[in-house]
Amino acid sequence: MxxxxxxxxxxxxxxxxxxxxxxxxxxxxxxxxxxxxxxxxxxxxxxxxxxxxxxxxxxxxxxxxxxxxxxxxxxxxxxxxxxxxxxxxxxxxxxxxxxxxxxxxxxxxxxxxxxxxxxxxxxxxxxxxxxxxxxxxxxxxxxxxxxxxxxxxxxxxxxxxxxxxxxxxxxxxxxxxxxxxxxxxxxxxxxxxxxxxxxxxxxxxxxxxxxxxxxxxxxxxxxxxxxxxxxxxxSSDRQALHSVLLKTINRKLDYFASQGAAGKFMHRFLTAAADRLLSGLLPSSSPVNNGGVVPFLQKYDFKSLGDQHGHEWGPLHIAAIEGNLAICQSAVAAGTNVSLLAPYLGEAGKTLSLGRVSPLHLAAISGHVEVISFLIDSKAEIHQPCSSGPDSLHLAAAVGAKSFEAISMLLSKSADANRLNKVIGGAALHHVFYNVRKSGQAGVVQLLLQHNARPDAVDIFGATLGHNAVLFGASMETVKILLASGVSPHRIAAPRGLVGRGAVRCCRSAIWLGFSREALHAISEHSLFSWLHIAARHGRLEMVKCLLESDADPMAKSRRGETAAELARRHGFEDIYQLCTRLRHEES
Structure with missing residues (x-):
């Protein structure tokens, strides 16, 4: 009943x-x-x-x-x-x-x-x-x-x-x-x-x-x-979901429209992002409307291509998200600053969390390679960081919708694969593992390595590429590429710099930096682990097997004094505990 x-x-x-x-x-x-x-x-x-x-x-x-x-x-x-x-x-x-x-x-x-x-x-x-x-x-x-x-x-x-x-x-x-x-x-x-x-x-x-x-x-x-x-x-499920998502987008747009001036920014943003959200659900999709300047201005409620206010994105920022090359060209021809860092407004400022961004940052995130190429050719600063730290290459790697294509274009325009994020210290290869999109990840890693990205680079927490790969659940193909590059899986992370050392040595001394106690504990814990410790701690059985086959020592202790087997048991991963324990007995 x-x-x-x-x-x-x-x-x-x-x-x-x-x-x-x-x-x-x-x-x-x-x-x-x-x-x-x-x-x-x-x-x-x-x-x-x-x-x-x-x-x-x-x-x-x-x-x-x-x-x-x-x-x-x-x-x-x-x-x-x-x-x-x-x-x-x-x-x-x-x-x-x-x-x-x-x-x-x-x-x-x-x-x-x-x-x-x-x-x-x-x-x-x-x-x-x-x-x-x-x-x-x-x-x-x-x-x-x-x-x-x-x-x-x-x-x-x-x-x-x-x-x-x-x-x-x-x-x-x-x-x-x-x-x-x-x-x-x-x-x-x-x-x-x-x-x-x-x-x-x-x-x-x-x-x-x-x-x-x-x-x-x-x-x-x-x-x-x-x-x-x-x-x-x-496969036919894609078409069934198109109407569901379209209804959801339109309802959210109606909500933003009802908020007047306060909702205008997010209405523009979601309108520009809608094509990306819906892409791939129908057998064929219409290309971005390049019908000219007037339809674009009407669509987004801009007065002109120079309608740029200090508190919001202008036409060039929106066109970069949309992938509208023609409008980008017209906006630049009209004198728009291609490297302008404009802040988010309202809801986006609270949720997207990138701070002030340039059109190139948005094109890199969206994966619009023609727009990326045009903006760089128009003197956009390729290594200009957004206000939260990452530059265009970092963003393409970390949150990019089409990482491989965007990274390929940026590298072809002389982006430095080893340039560090000023906030967390990692290079582009570190950022690849922050991206929850795993399809094509191995290809992106290989691409960056081919452009002289350092496989032994570390971030401020002392994490190598392998530490991040295991922590954030990289594909097995990616882990094998890193092992083949010569990076040692036995290395225990050693934090560097004020933030890293403070996180490990004393949580109280780092609270003033803005980190919560829980995050500091997570940082300090993983900063004391090898690849195998992290894999066991997070229950990544296939990675544990791969690392053990690469001669990782199941009896090696972290700087906290725990073996991989002990970490696995403490966090409820009995299969990994049994595997490591069995290997220990076989070796002894």
């Missing part, structure tokens, strides 16, 4: 949720929507309910969690959050790069304990157990209605959680973690819907990495992420 309420009847398929308290009492394999409905465990959403939307990657074709491991981790993490035994810390790079701190307040934790969960397997009808043709067709119609309502489900939720512990896929044995979650088209759609929720200005997501590792991260980079570039098991 379903518990009905006076919910939102405008949804194509109602938003069904489950009490967190009921979920925490369950064990083993999670029942599907129909079984939970029959047991009276589902409730129809109504205003005032506190809902946690859980996005996750399925671990098999027919069941999201055939072994029950994924849901066991979710239960343990939720229990830890509620009981405050598991801290919710801010993502390391979010803090180091932009000083954007976030902690979960006690009242939110209490709300979670008394709240509800939305998760596709329990909230949407499933095929499991159905044999009757008419019942299957009814289920398929309900699923399609639910797909169309995903933006509403996300908008009605108070917390957006990504359940992404490192677990093997049931059929392929390929590791599924946050990186593979982000590579999935469906998961990207859910995250972008969070970003574009009609009146939502909070873009953080909560990532559950293990029973004891939960972090805040920020989804602002997804403004320039293509859902269509994600992976789909069924």
């Amino acid at each position: 379903l518990h009905s309420s006076l919910g939102d009847n405008t949804l194509g398929f109602p938003m069904f949720v489950m009490l967190v308290a009921d979920f925490l009492l369950m064990d083993g394999i999670l029942p599907c929507h129909q079984d939970l409905a029959a047991e009276g465990k589902l409730y129809q959403w109504s205003p005032g309910m506190f809902v946690c939307f859980v996005s996750h990657q399925w671990l098999s074709r027919m069941h999201p969690d055939p072994s029950g491991q994924q849901m066991a981790i979710l239960r343990a993490a939720l229990k830890g959050i509620i009981e405050e035994s598991v801290p919710v810390i801010t993502d390391l790079i979010a803090e180091v790069g932009v000083r954007k701190f976030k902690t979960m307040k006690s009242n939110v934790k209490r709300a979670i304990s008394n709240g509800f969960l939305w998760l596709d397997w329990i909230s949407v009808p499933q095929k499991a157990g159905l044999t009757d043709g008419e019942a299957i067709r009814k289920m398929e119609r309900e699923q399609m209605s639910a797909i169309q309502a995903i933006p509403d489900y996300v908008a009605n939720s108070n917390v957006f959680m990504v359940l992404a512990p490192p677990l093997p896929h049931h059929s392929t044995a390929v590791a599924c973690d946050f990186n593979s979650w982000y590579s999935r088209g469906w998961c990207r759609l859910e995250a972008i819907c969070r970003l574009l929720a009609a009146q939502e200005t909070s873009h953080e997501i909560i990532i559950i990495k293990s029973m004891t590792s939960v972090v805040h991260a920020f989804a602002a980079h997804m403004y320039l992420t293509s859902v269509g570039d994600g992976d789909f098991e069924v």
